[in-house]
Amino acid sequence: MTKTYAQIQKQIAALQRDAEKLKRQEVDGVIARIKEAIQVYGLT
Numbered sequence: 775m776t777k778t779y780a781q782i783q784k785q786i787a788a789l790q791r792d793a794e795k796l797k798r799q800e801v802d803g804v805i806a807r808i809k810e811a812i813q814v815y816g817l818t
Contacts, residue, residue, distance in 0.1 A: 777785075811817070
């Protein structure tokens with residue numbers, strides 16, 4: 775079945791919300807890895 779423009783727009787919006795949620799969940803881990811690398815390599 776072919777989706778309508780409105781259906782695809784709704785799907786895009788849902789995917790964007792999901793992506794934002796995952797991004798927020800991953801940020802803390804990314805920051806922790808960066809801080810660890812800074813410490814390990816003595817970066818200032």
